[in-house]
Amino acid sequence: MTTDDDYAADIVRQYDRDRYLATLLAPEAQRPALMALFAFNAEIARIREVVSEPLPGEVRLQWWRDLLEGTEHGAVASNPVANTLTQTIATYRLPRPGLLAMTEARIFDLYDDPMPSLNDLEGYLGETVSGLIQLACLVLNNGRDPGTATAAGHAGVAYGLTGLMRALPWHASRRQMFLPNDIVSRHGLDPESVFQGKISPQLRSVLRELAEHVRHHLKRVRQVADTIPEECSNAFLPLVLVEPFLKKLEAPDFDPLQEIAEISQLRRQWILWRASTKPLLRL
The missing domain is CATH 1.10.600.10 (Farnesyl Diphosphate Synthase)
Incomplete structure (x- = not known):
């Protein structure tokens, strides 16, 4: 596992314990990719907890949408979850529309x-x-x-x-x-x-x-x-x-x-x- 993989796994361990424990029982070869997916999910699911109002939350979700749609981001290299997610998408040919739909649905979380x-x-x-x-x-x-x-x-x-x-x-x-x-x-x-x-x-x-x-x-x-x-x-x-x-x-x-x-x-x-x-x- 790379440093980015370790970081993603730690995110899942902190914020999605059930999937973390289940993934430890998955085939070793696929564990980093599963952790990448679940870390991405944890990051977008907890956006409301790290922003004070909806608009900054929508900006964060838009950042992920831009990444998934192929828009260049200068900060991607410094985001371990983004790095390992991008590699996972490429390795396993994951459909980006499904990931984009997850970000769209999470807009609901930002409001009451x-x-x-x-x-x-x-x-x-x-x-x-x-x-x-x-x-x-x-x-x-x-x-x-x-x-x-x-x-x-x-x-x-x-x-x-x-x-x-x-x-x-x-x-x-x-x-x-x-x-x-x-x-x-x-x-x-x-x-x-x-x-x-x-x-x-x-x-x-x-x-x-x-x-x-x-x-x-x-x-x-x-x-x-x-x-x-x-x-x-x-x-x-x-x-x-x-x-x-x-x-x-x-x-x-x-x-x-x-x-x-x-x-x-x-x-x-x-x-x-x-x-x-x-x-x-x-x-």
Whole structure:
């Protein structure tokens, strides 16, 4: 691994622990490329945390778009993530439109607009999480189309939606609402109560419906698991953490606005390692 590869891996270790641990179980030859992808994702996902208002965030996203579209950047040489991402794209012939779509979707993160509907949320997760899984599959399949688009689509919604429910206290503290407005309205949930940190039966009903939605997509992944090449199974490995996280979220004494559902790193490592030794159908 190069110094840039080490830097990218450290970014993933700090900001995307699940994918970091899963990637340690991937074939050694593909690990640097996977870390490059996941570091890029971590960098654009945390832009809101490092800017004080949306406009500088949009400028940062535009920098990544310009890079992906081939516009010259004098600062690229000094950006380890950009360097290793560029090399990964070239080595594995990754489609740039998928990476560009990820940056476009992340514009939503910079603002406090409500998520309009479940369909819109699925679209957002499709661009930001499913797309990342599909790109990881391409790396693991040495740049060849693995035919995993359907599985990646369902996997991204299941994993991404679980992550958003876990991050509810964090988002609520900054008055950001990823809970889809159509479901919020159907259950009579007042978004202001969420921002104020007030747990309610309505919120629990919304989260129950979303958990059912997660499990629906997990089921769909299992139904098409036999279409996923064995080489690509590592891209789906973090899915095995979804059910343990859901159980934490659904515990009677769990407060989804004050606590973040967590699993110890040791248990995460054990769950991921154990799953890596089994057929994908059993994830």
